[in-house]
Amino acid sequence: MDLGAANFKDNVGKALADDKLQNAMTETGPRFIYKRTKAREALPEFDQLRDQARDIKDHVLDHLDIYLETYEAKVKATGGYVHWAETPDDARAAVLDICRKANARMVTKGKSMISEEIDLNQHLEANGITPVETDLGEYIIQLRNERPSHIIAPAVHLTRDQVEADFRRVHTHLDPKRDLTEIPALVEEARAVLRQKYLTADVGITGANFLIAETGTSIIVTNEGNGDLTQTLPKVHIVLASIEKLVPTLEDATTILRVLARSATGQDFSNYTTFSTGGRRPGDPDGPVEYHVILLDNGRTNVLGTEFQDMLRCIRCGACLNHCPVYNAVGGHAYGWVYPGPIGSVVTPALIGIENAKHLPNASTFCGRCEEVCPMRIPIPKMLRHWREKEFERHLQPTSMRWGLGLWAWMAKRPKLYRKATALAARVLANQAFGKGRLKKVPLASGWTEFRDMPAPQGKTFHQLWKERRS
Amino acid sequence: MSARETILGRVRAKLPKGPEGARREAVELHMAQHPRNLIPARGQGDIDHRIRVFTEMMLAVGGTVEIIDDINEVPHHVAVYLRDGNLPAVVRRGSDPLLAKLPWHRGGTLEVTEGPAVDADRASISHAFAGVAESGTIVQISGPENPTTLNFLPEAHIVVLESAALFASYEEAWSKLRNSMGEGNMPRTVNMISGPSRTADIEQTIVRPAHGPKNMHVIIVR
Numbered sequence: 300m301d302l303g304a305a306n307f308k309d310n311v312g313k314a315l316a317d318d319k320l321q322n323a324m325t326e327t328g329p330r331f332i333y334k335r336t337k338a339r340e341a342l343p344e345f346d347q348l349r350d351q352a353r354d355i356k357d358h359v360l361d362h363l364d365i366y367l368e369t370y371e372a373k374v375k376a377t378g379g380y381v382h383w384a385e386t387p388d389d390a391r392a393a394v395l396d397i398c399r400k401a402n403a404r405m406v407t408k409g410k411s412m413i414s415e416e417i418d419l420n421q422h423l424e425a426n427g428i429t430p431v432e433t434d435l436g437e438y439i440i441q442l443r444n445e446r447p448s449h450i451i452a453p454a455v456h457l458t459r460d461q462v463e464a465d466f467r468r469v470h471t472h473l474d475p476k477r478d479l480t481e482i483p484a485l486v487e488e489a490r491a492v493l494r495q496k497y498l499t500a501d502v503g504i505t506g507a508n509f510l511i512a513e514t515g516t517s518i519i520v521t522n523e524g525n526g527d528l529t530q531t532l533p534k535v536h537i538v539l540a541s542i543e544k545l546v547p548t549l550e551d552a553t554t555i556l557r558v559l560a561r562s563a564t565g566q567d568f569s570n571y572t573t574f575s576t577g578g579r580r581p582g583d584p585d586g587p588v589e590y591h592v593i594l595l596d597n598g599r600t601n602v603l604g605t606e607f608q609d610m611l612r613c614i615r616c617g618a619c620l621n622h623c624p625v626y627n628a629v630g631g632h633a634y635g636w637v638y639p640g641p642i643g644s645v646v647t648p649a650l651i652g653i654e655n656a657k658h659l660p661n662a663s664t665f666c667g668r669c670e671e672v673c674p675m676r677i678p679i680p681k682m683l684r685h686w687r688e689k690e691f692e693r694h695l696q697p698t699s700m701r702w703g704l705g706l707w708a709w710m711a712k713r714p715k716l717y718r719k720a721t722a723l724a725a726r727v728l729a730n731q732a733f734g735k736g737r738l739k740k741v742p743l744a745s746g747w748t749e750f751r752d753m754p755a756p757q758g759k760t761f762h763q764l765w766k767e768r769r770s
Numbered sequence: 771m772s773a774r775e776t777i778l779g780r781v782r783a784k785l786p787k788g789p790e791g792a793r794r795e796a797v798e799l800h801m802a803q804h805p806r807n808l809i810p811a812r813g814q815g816d817i818d819h820r821i822r823v824f825t826e827m828m829l830a831v832g833g834t835v836e837i838i839d840d841i842n843e844v845p846h847h848v849a850v851y852l853r854d855g856n857l858p859a860v861v862r863r864g865s866d867p868l869l870a871k872l873p874w875h876r877g878g879t880l881e882v883t884e885g886p887a888v889d890a891d892r893a894s895i896s897h898a899f900a901g902v903a904e905s906g907t908i909v910q911i912s913g914p915e916n917p918t919t920l921n922f923l924p925e926a927h928i929v930v931l932e933s934a935a936l937f938a939s940y941e942e943a944w945s946k947l948r949n950s951m952g953e954g955n956m957p958r959t960v961n962m963i964s965g966p967s968r969t970a971d972i973e974q975t976i977v978r979p980a981h982g983p984k985n986m987h988v989i990i991v992r
Contacts, residue, residue, distance in 0.1 A: 524982025
């Protein structure tokens with residue numbers, strides 16, 4: 300597990316200086332926002348559906364033990380297997396065991412964040428099994444040995460010319476003079492390369508957007524159809540899911556699906572929404588013979604019943620990333636682990652520990668757009684504040700910040716001194732601006748003034764104005 | 771203790787305390803009743819409305835639609851579609867009884883093969899279990915009648931959708947499924963398909979196809 304999540308500050312510096320990344324982010328960021336807005340406007344019931352989606356998940360979380368048991372029983376009844384995994388180690392071992400029993404040498408993979416969370420690819424490779432990512436974005440970043448930089452658009456940080464260079468580097472069996480200047484040519488090449496992989500893979504591994512307790516069903520949602528080829532052609536299908544993916548019924552899954560694609564890509568519905576229940580039935584001429592589900596906890600049960608429980612409603616649509624000014628400025632890799640953006644800053648400390656994710660709760664301007672667009676109405680800013688409190692309690696903040704806050708608190712408890720000091724500071728700073736209203740340098744505030752001018756205080760302090768207006 | 775017991779134990783320790791029987795009852799009742807939540811108005815209306823909305827939505831996602839009155843005309847329309855798309859006059863189908871009894875000779879030189887799709891197949895035809903107007907979505911269920919691979923491997927996927935199975939919402943498709951398979955039972959795979967395969971993974975630029983069919987053509991039989 301790389302714990303770059305603790306290096307957010309350094310990562311940000313690098314991201315801001317990376318011209319290619321900045322180009323990619325400037326191009327794509329606004330498109331996501333535009334598409335979601337259009338989809339939302341086209342469905343008058345959208346916000347009501349969000350309320351219902353939230354209520355469904357809350358109900359599930361309050362009855363999670365019963366839903367898990369019910370789901371497991373149903374999967375077994377339909378001929379599938381459920382493997383419970385407390386830790387990433389357990390999950391990796393379970394997957395490897397299934398692959399070994401199937402004598403697997405190559406496995407195809409649909410997009411799965413749980414796979415990232417448990418670092419499955421490295422584990423399979425270390426054990427002589429070749430994993431092949433089939434979602435185009437995931438395929439690209441696998442070639443680059445990178446993590447996804449976005450939950451639903453893993454290669455959003457890359458530009459076309461970077462992808463071309465990677466394809467030329469890896470697809471050496473193809474004509475070096477072929478024309479790859481247009482994006483469709485790149486897609487066509489990936490299609491041809493991956494088609495052969497689907498047909499020869501021994502095991503197909505997918506994630507799960509939802510698990511349905513009523514029927515023992517797992518759901519995947521894709522636009523490419525890669526998840527379907529991955530799970531339909533090999534003889535074994537493994538589903539990677541975490542325990543909070545449960546929903547009660549087909550109807551409940553349907554309601555949440557109505558808000559998922561709209562929030563994610565601005566589509567009314569994804570191209571392929573697939574419901575899988577067990578392995579091949581008598582008479583089935585295709586489909587996997589074996590069907591396995593890995594049910595991962597990895598710290599989620601620690602979140603239940605706490606002030607952070609609401610994060611378990613997340614359906615990984617990525618809307619909060621798309622609307623976040625911080626994410627759009629620095630991209631997903633700066634967050635240093637699997638889940639980037641606002642929801643990542645909430646989830647990462649919960650899963651790998653706040654001590655390994657410090658700074659992430661501060662990667663927010665608290666503008667509130669993440670909560671505003673969240674289809675599951677997760678109060679992300681509130682939870683970031685809770686994490687900041689934990690950081691403070693555990694002395695994880697930088698010394699300068701603790702000192703600053705300590706000094707401020709000392710002053711704030713002495714109102715007379717506070718008023719005098721602020722009035723003096725305001726006067727001094729106003730003088731320093733020489734009537735220009737801007738300050739190019741302020742002692743102890745170079746972090747601000749290195750990049751922009753500080754507006755100079757003008758006239759009276761807030762306290763003085765307040766007093767005047769009340770009298 | 772097994773991982774299962776550990777995880778369930780932790781969940782139970784964290785959940786709000788309440789009488790165990792009442793909690794179980796609440797879950798069982800909800801699953802038995804599987805109530806419908808809010809259904810958007812968009813797809814709801816008579817068959818003309820549903821066909822109109824379905825067509826609009828399917829075209830918007832890059833699929834094509836034609837509406838015919840006589841199911842026996844399907845072979846002719848399939849032949850024309852393949853010809854116009856510069857595809858060989860060969861189409862793969864499953865053992866679906868409705869498709870099996872169509873007068874395929876009316877497709878001229880059209881050759882019909884039966885079974886699951888193979889990589890070399892250029893075109894397939896399925897009989898839709900349902901259609902959903904709301905988002906221009908086709909619902910397919912797995913099995914020998916309409917094998918799942920028909921939906922994904924060939925370049926062109928043709929779907930026959932009877933107007934009686936063209937519903938306003940997904941929920942009606944679920945009702946049909948519950949009626950045909952019994953409560954709580956599912957086929958191995960249910961595929962909801964809304965248009966041909968696409969990707970936007972490079973610079974957010976939409977390209978069709980990605981890994982699945984390049985074209986999806988729905989023939990609605992009134």
